[in-house]
Amino acid sequence: MSFxxxxxxxxxxxxxxxxxxxLWLSGESVRYxxxxxxxxxxxxxxGLMLAAAGYLRATRxxxxxxxxALEALGLTGLAIPILAAATLAHAQLGSLAASNKFSSRGxxxxxxxxxxxxxxxxIGFLQxxxxxxxxxxxxxxxxxxxxxxxxxxxxxxxxxxxxxxxxSRFYITCCVADAVPVGVHVDRGTVRHLRLGRxxxxxxxxxxxxxxREWIVRAVRIQHxxxxxDPYLSYTS
Amino acid sequence: MAGVAISTPAPAPVADQRAPAxxxxxxxxxxxxxxxxxxxxxxxxxGVAESETLATFGVIFTSIxxxxxxxxxxxxVAAAAIAVWVPASAFVRLNRLLAPVQxxxxxxxxxxxxxxxxxxxxxxxxxxxxxxxxxxxxAFMLAAPILNPIVLASTWVxxxxxxxxxxxxxxxxxxxxxxxxxxxxxxxxxGEPLLRARQSDADELGHDHGEGGSSGRGFVEHVASxxxxxxxxxxxxxxxxxxxxxxxxxxxxxxxxxxPVIGALALMGLAMLLSLCSEADAFVAVSFTAFxxxxxxxxxxxxxxxxxxxxxxxxxxxxxxFVLRVLAVAxxxxxxxxxxxxxxx
Numbered sequence: 295m296s297f298x299x300x301x302x303x304x305x306x307x308x309x310x311x312x313x314x315x316x317l318w319l320s321g322e323s324v325r326y327x328x329x330x331x332x333x334x335x336x337x338x339x340x341g342l343m344l345a346a347a348g349y350l351r352a353t354r355x356x357x358x359x360x361x362x363a364l365e366a367l368g369l370t371g372l373a374i375p376i377l378a379a380a381t382l383a384h385a386q387l388g389s390l391a392a393s394n395k396f397s398s399r400g401x402x403x404x405x406x407x408x409x410x411x412x413x414x415x416x417i418g419f420l421q422x423x424x425x426x427x428x429x430x431x432x433x434x435x436x437x438x439x440x441x442x443x444x445x446x447x448x449x450x451x452x453x454x455x456x457x458x459x460x461x462s463r464f465y466i467t468c469c470v471a472d473a474v475p476v477g478v479h480v481d482r483g484t485v486r487h488l489r490l491g492r493x494x495x496x497x498x499x500x501x502x503x504x505x506x507r508e509w510i511v512r513a514v515r516i517q518h519x520x521x522x523x524d525p526y527l528s529y530t531s
Numbered sequence: 532m533a534g535v536a537i538s539t540p541a542p543a544p545v546a547d548q549r550a551p552a553x554x555x556x557x558x559x560x561x562x563x564x565x566x567x568x569x570x571x572x573x574x575x576x577x578g579v580a581e582s583e584t585l586a587t588f589g590v591i592f593t594s595i596x597x598x599x600x601x602x603x604x605x606x607x608v609a610a611a612a613i614a615v616w617v618p619a620s621a622f623v624r625l626n627r628l629l630a631p632v633q634x635x636x637x638x639x640x641x642x643x644x645x646x647x648x649x650x651x652x653x654x655x656x657x658x659x660x661x662x663x664x665x666x667x668x669x670a671f672m673l674a675a676p677i678l679n680p681i682v683l684a685s686t687w688v689x690x691x692x693x694x695x696x697x698x699x700x701x702x703x704x705x706x707x708x709x710x711x712x713x714x715x716x717x718x719x720x721x722g723e724p725l726l727r728a729r730q731s732d733a734d735e736l737g738h739d740h741g742e743g744g745s746s747g748r749g750f751v752e753h754v755a756s757x758x759x760x761x762x763x764x765x766x767x768x769x770x771x772x773x774x775x776x777x778x779x780x781x782x783x784x785x786x787x788x789x790x791p792v793i794g795a796l797a798l799m800g801l802a803m804l805l806s807l808c809s810e811a812d813a814f815v816a817v818s819f820t821a822f823x824x825x826x827x828x829x830x831x832x833x834x835x836x837x838x839x840x841x842x843x844x845x846x847x848x849x850x851x852x853f854v855l856r857v858l859a860v861a862x863x864x865x866x867x868x869x870x871x872x873x874x875x876x
Contacts, residue, residue, distance in 0.1 A: 302560070303755050303756075303759050304755075306759055306762075307755060307758065307759075310600060310762075313597075314597075314601075317597065323597070325590070325594075326590070326593055326594035326597045326598070327594065327597060327598055328811070330685075330810070330811065331598055331808075331810070331811075334597075334598060334601035334602070335597075335601075337601045337604070337605070338597075338600060338601040338604065341601065341604050341605075341608075342604060342758075345604070345751065345754050345755060345758065346755075348751040348754075349751050349752065349754070349755040351751075352747065352748040352751040352752060353748070353751075353752060361560070366559075366560060368759070368760070368763035369759065369763070370563055371763045371766050371767065372759065372762050372763050372766055373567065374766060374770075375592065375593050375596040375597070375766055375769070377567055377570070377571055378589045378592060378593050379593050379597075380571045380575075381570075381571050381574045381575055381579055381580065381589065382579070382580045382585070382586055382589040382590060382593070383580070384580065385580040385586040385589060385590050386586070386590060387586075387587060387590055387591075388583060388586070388587070389583070390583040390584060390587050390777075391587045391591075391776075391777075393780070394587075394776065394777065394778075394779070394780050395776075467811040467814040467815070468598060468807070468808045468810055468811030469594040469595060469597070469598040469808065469811070470590055470591055470594040471591050471594055471595050471598075471772065471773075471776065471805060471806065471807055471808075472805070472807050472808070472811045472812070472814065472815045474815065493583070529814065
């Protein structure tokens with residue numbers, strides 16, 4: 295087999311088609327894309343495989359030059375995200391991204407919460423966070439002091455003392471580039487001697503207490519858990 | 532703007548042809564491959580994924596590329612179909628339209644192109660190569676990411692809960708159309724070549740798809756060529772966007788949220804930094820409730836036409852300073868639009 299521009303282009307198409315196929319079949323695509331854009335994964339897998347096969351078939355028997363330095367550099371560049379995906383398998387956004395991105399500390403996500411409150415049967419990070427500053431939403435969601443809640447999220451900030459720590463989840467729409475971190479403060483309550491670190495995943499059961507323009511969860515039980523296979527939430531979940 | 536004159540363009544507005552580039556020895560390609568495999572193995576063994584900074588950068592970088600490449604593929608397919616199956620005479624007929632009609636008509640065609648900004652670039656490039664006036668090509672390229680039905684629907688849904696769906700969607704579409712038409716008129720009005728030369732263009736001109744090959748063969752070649760070409764620049768743009776998202780804290784912007792002009796400028800800067808897909812940006816913009824709606828609108832108008840990822844893509848597709856010229860048109864329109872919106876609503 296000659297090693298020319300045609301072959302390298304076909305390898306690039308096949309490599310990307312394979313990555314999309316792997317993301318599709320393994321379900322790992324949820325680490326990169328939101329529900330709105332999951333459809334691009336099968337489109338990428340099938341489309342790129344077909345393009346590679348069609349390209350090889352259409353261009354066979356014709357002499358092609360060796361790749362130029364620029365072409366080789368470009369094709370190498372195309373491989374970098376594949377290498378990144380292979381290296382960072384199971385990685386996810388965490389406390390660093392939460393501290394860099396706009397978060398519930400800097401904005402009032404009540405508009406987003408109203409999107410979520412169409413399905414008010416489940417109380418999540420978004421609803422709790424927004425309802426703290428919105429009495430109407432609090433009534434709509436039926437929140438009150440003493441109400442039991444259960445949240446699973448990662449620790450996005452830990453105070454130096456024994457004050458409440460912040461438990462967060464990212465909400466995404468299309469991809470993790472548009473992720474918005476939403477956090478809820480958790481008072482350790484009766485759970486003492488708990489060693490916490492940033493990015494630890496916790497399953498917290500507790501009751502709501504009213505803070506200053508926020509709902510705080512006073513923990514009854516805190517358990518370290520593994521990160522879920524789909525670490526992100528969407529506004530419709 | 533009806534008085535703006537648009538001169539007749541050259542049939543194929545491509546810059547000067549380049550000399551053949553030097554070839555790369557095969558052993559270098561092989562060595563790069565095995566070094567890459569070794570790097571992945573060593574990086575995993577060293578626990579690179581445990582590094583917050585690297586993991587954040589890597590996940591955002593990969594995610595932008597994974598989302599964008601299928602749109603690049605769809606754009607390449609549309610562009611290839613235009614190259615192979617739309618006769619050149621169709622573009623000649625389009626070019627006979629009056630100039631004040633041609634550019635708005637091309638921008639309005641963005642309604643029918645359900646792809647985001649990554650997909651519209653190869654399509655516009657191919658349209659210009661086939662003889663569409665550069666003004667019209669630029670107008671189409673800038674309009675499609677804002678005017679397409681998916682983007683308008685997502686804007687409607689995002690702002691529906693806040694009761695501002697109609698205003699935000701309509702004004703976003705209107706400002707997007709205005710940016711596209713103005714940029715088209717101002718950037719390409721002299722009909723000068725806008726596109727950078729590509730070796731593959733010369734290769735394609737050398738291949739006769741009508742005699743020696745079939746139209747199907749030409750179609751597949753165009754798809755592969757455009758995908759590989761555009762893809763590498765999406766990768767570079769995604770790396771820039773991911774780096775900015777990883778190292779630049781966005782919380783600092785919240786301190787200027789209350790100031791209308793500074794707030795709008797801050798969100799416009801953020802839009803360029805984040806490089807969000809236009810199909811999702813409304814859901815992010817609506818969360819910036821500390822900022823006036825006008826500032827959010829500026830975010831929604833500027834982001835789809837100029838951002839870090841697109842700057843690289845434009846740089847690879849168009850000649851020097853194109854991105855600055857787009858920015859010079861789009862930024863004032865977005866800013867003034869934001870201020871007027873806040874004054875009226």
